[in-house]
Amino acid sequence: MKRVTATGVRVDDRLSPTDVTVKSGECIHVLGENGAGKSTLLLTLAGLLPPSSGSLMIDAAPAHSMPPAVFAAFRSFHTQHASDPFGISVREYLSFFSTAAVSTLLPGVINDVLDIGHLLGRRVSELSGGERQRVDIARTLLQVWPAIREGRALIFMDEPFSSLDIRHKYKLANYLTSLASAGNSCIVSSHELNLSANYSHRVWLMRQGQVVHQGAPEKVMTPETLGPVFHCDMRVEHARNMIEIHVIQPAAKQ
Numbered sequence: 734m735k736r737v738t739a740t741g742v743r744v745d746d747r748l749s750p751t752d753v754t755v756k757s758g759e760c761i762h763v764l765g766e767n768g769a770g771k772s773t774l775l776l777t778l779a780g781l782l783p784p785s786s787g788s789l790m791i792d793a794a795p796a797h798s799m800p801p802a803v804f805a806a807f808r809s810f811h812t813q814h815a816s817d818p819f820g821i822s823v824r825e826y827l828s829f830f831s832t833a834a835v836s837t838l839l840p841g842v843i844n845d846v847l848d849i850g851h852l853l854g855r856r857v858s859e860l861s862g863g864e865r866q867r868v869d870i871a872r873t874l875l876q877v878w879p880a881i882r883e884g885r886a887l888i889f890m891d892e893p894f895s896s897l898d899i900r901h902k903y904k905l906a907n908y909l910t911s912l913a914s915a916g917n918s919c920i921v922s923s924h925e926l927n928l929s930a931n932y933s934h935r936v937w938l939m940r941q942g943q944v945v946h947q948g949a950p951e952k953v954m955t956p957e958t959l960g961p962v963f964h965c966d967m968r969v970e971h972a973r974n975m976i977e978i979h980v981i982q983p984a985a986k987q
């Protein structure tokens with residue numbers, strides 16, 4: 734089932750007219766160099782940045798026609814630039830985004846993936862960068878937790894892996910694919926080529942405000958497509974059921 738259908742969606746000076754769809758059960762990773770337009774595309778598809786032109790349909794209805802409270806019950810967005818909730822504890826912070834009682838605030842699976850149970854009593858402002866990011870990812874999931882359990886959540890994550898250590902990066906990437914397997918849709922921007930190649934159903938490669946390639950990672954992530962997108966010479970190997978991407982050398986900007 735199509736959850737998001739963008740047709741000719743454009744943002745002045747940031748995003749060229751773009752046609753993309755997101756189906757239920759998909760985990761899509763969006764890749765491209767700094768400034769390629771990944772955040773802009775995610776914000777637009779999430780209905781948080783009005784497009785200059787084009788049409789955005791969510792569940793076959795115009796996105797702008799959906800009451801915000803209805804939308805927020807199944808669509809959540811993890812941002813790269815979270816503001817600091819001064820002075821409050823992690824428990825209080827998360828409780829703003831959950832309908833569950835404080836005693837059952839953190840579903841076990843979220844704690845298994847993000848490992849934040851021991852941080853609940855700490856002040857948000859005193860966490861390390863990666864701890865804070867894990868708390869914010871939990872916030873994003875808690876906001877739509879009832880929809881996640883029903884397999885109908887639309888989860889946007891803008892660079893959720895950036896500050897995580899290697900174990901949490903892989904645990905989160907794997908968990909997002911499992912959420913998609915349960916019917917949810919995850920749209921994730923990433924600079925982690927190897928992670929994205931192996932933990933996504935589709936990738937969108939962006940360059941200069943355009944989606945220039947989209948499809949299954951094994952089809953789309955080739956030296957020929959990745960080279961011009963990242964201005965690097967790459968080697969791609971398929972070994973042990975994994976895709977391995979190696980940078981051979983940075984190339985001159987074309």
Ligand SMILES: Nc1ncnc2c1ncn2[C@@H]1O[C@H](COP(=O)(O)OP(=O)(O)OP(=O)(O)O)[C@@H](O)[C@H]1O
Nearest residue numbers: 746747765766767768769770771772773774892922
């Ligand atoms: N609020 C804004 N107003 C105007 N231009 C913006 C704004 N935010 C981003 N831009 C510009 O839009 C373009 C795309 O930015 P965007 O943040 O979408 O890129 P990105 O691919 O997410 O980059 P990164 O990997 O660095 O996070 C860039 O040229 C950026 O400078």
